[in-house]
Amino acid sequence: MHLFSDKYVSDMERPNLHDLTYERLEALLVSWGQSPAHARPTWLALYRELITGAEQVTGLPDALVRQLVTRTILTVPRRLTLIEAPDGATRKDLLELADGETVEVVLLRYRQRRSACISTQVGCACGCTFCATGQMGFVRQLQPGEIVAQVLHVQRTMVVVGEQLTNLVLMGMGEPLLNYDNTLTALQILLDKRGLGLPPRRVTLSTVGIVPGILRLAEEDLGINLAVSLHAATDALRTRLMPINARHPLDALFAALMLYTERTGRRVMFEWVLVDGVTDTPEQAAALVERLRGFPAHVNLILLNPTGDYTARPSPPGAVEAFTAALDHAGIPHTMRQRRGNVIAAGCGQLRQRQNDL
Ligand code: SAH
Ligand code: SF4
Numbered sequence: 001m002h003l004f005s006d007k008y009v010s011d012m013e014r015p016n017l018h019d020l021t022y023e024r025l026e027a028l029l030v031s032w033g034q035s036p037a038h039a040r041p042t043w044l045a046l047y048r049e050l051i052t053g054a055e056q057v058t059g060l061p062d063a064l065v066r067q068l069v070t071r072t073i074l075t076v077p078r079r080l081t082l083i084e085a086p087d088g089a090t091r092k093d094l095l096e097l098a099d100g101e102t103v104e105v106v107l108l109r110y111r112q113r114r115s116a117c118i119s120t121q122v123g124c125a126c127g128c129t130f131c132a133t134g135q136m137g138f139v140r141q142l143q144p145g146e147i148v149a150q151v152l153h154v155q156r157t158m159v160v161v162g163e164q165l166t167n168l169v170l171m172g173m174g175e176p177l178l179n180y181d182n183t184l185t186a187l188q189i190l191l192d193k194r195g196l197g198l199p200p201r202r203v204t205l206s207t208v209g210i211v212p213g214i215l216r217l218a219e220e221d222l223g224i225n226l227a228v229s230l231h232a233a234t235d236a237l238r239t240r241l242m243p244i245n246a247r248h249p250l251d252a253l254f255a256a257l258m259l260y261t262e263r264t265g266r267r268v269m270f271e272w273v274l275v276d277g278v279t280d281t282p283e284q285a286a287a288l289v290e291r292l293r294g295f296p297a298h299v300n301l302i303l304l305n306p307t308g309d310y311t312a313r314p315s316p317p318g319a320v321e322a323f324t325a326a327l328d329h330a331g332i333p334h335t336m337r338q339r340r341g342n343v344i345a346a347g348c349g350q351l352r353q354r355q356n357d358l
Helices: 022-031 036-047 062-071 132-136 144-159 180-191 211-218 235-241 250-264 282-292 317-329 340-344 350-357
Strands: 078-084 090-096 102-109 114-117 121-123 138-141 167-170 203-207 225-229 268-274 297-303 334-336
Touching: 022 036, 090 144, 102 144, 114 144, 144 180, 180 203, 203 211, 211 250, 225 250, 250 268, 268 317, 282 297, 282 317, 297 317, 317 334
Parallel strands: 114 167, 167 203, 203 225, 225 268, 268 297, 297 334
Antiparallel strands: 078 090, 090 102, 102 114, 121 138
């Protein structure tokens, strides 16, 4: 008996369907004395037809549909706020979860690409000084189904205009490797070819650099891309900007990443926020070049998006030029992330921060 049946409740007794991998859905049906073959139409309904209630599953015996309705739950987050850039290329939704907490989801449109940026936690415990999510602190973990539901939300908004999601980045609120099991389950569900089937090469997980999580991920064989938020190449500066660096300093981080690239054969993308006079200095450029020597890397530069408490400025053009010249000189591939998100406060955690300020 659930006293809070309208809340997010997920257990073996009354699981949330979006929490379950295909195999766990089969096991659930079997535990009800049903054929595991019924998982197929259920999965199609969940991840191709994008149903919003179990009663909408077709191709199953009526009695089983009734069982799904009464013995499982299916929560669809409610959209609270929508901000769309004037050109329609970027859109950000604040979604309300069953317990009233909120998470951010961003949809980015590039030429052919339709990319969703989703959250893995409400808030974040890592406390990076420049980050709006870090400034709000940790609130709670997201369940697998709450991570999955964000992607389904974006897919639904696209299907109505005849589009499809092509890419996924885990770069919204939270640190995915500090919610490892739930994030992994969500990825298994989202990559499953029988349903949404996102191609792993178009999925990127971004981490602040949690060493045990990177080592576990190296063993999973998911085929997804790994991005590491580096932002500083000396321990002193990195710890100042990103306190988690004290626990996972650069030598340990790079040892784990070396192992990761050996295991997976994949290069790592390093994110680098350009902060005027802080991360864009010749000393940092030199330290970065030194760190990345011989490492299969790609650097993604991002101009600082000013947030709440953090008063520093994004790097001016001259400093950006000098920084990229140093990377070019060392033969390190790099790109500059477009700043479109700024228009609509698409930076990590910024919409929720603003909502809370109102
Ligand atoms: N916790 C993970 C993923 C979420 S943050 C991580 O840190 O990698 C996604 C990216 O946005 C990270 O690279 C983060 O450093 C960056 N970011 C956070 N605040 C920012 C800001 N104010 N301006 C620019 N980038 C920011
Ligand atoms: Fe957390 Fe990432 Fe923000 Fe750091 S940058 S506080 S790890 S969400």
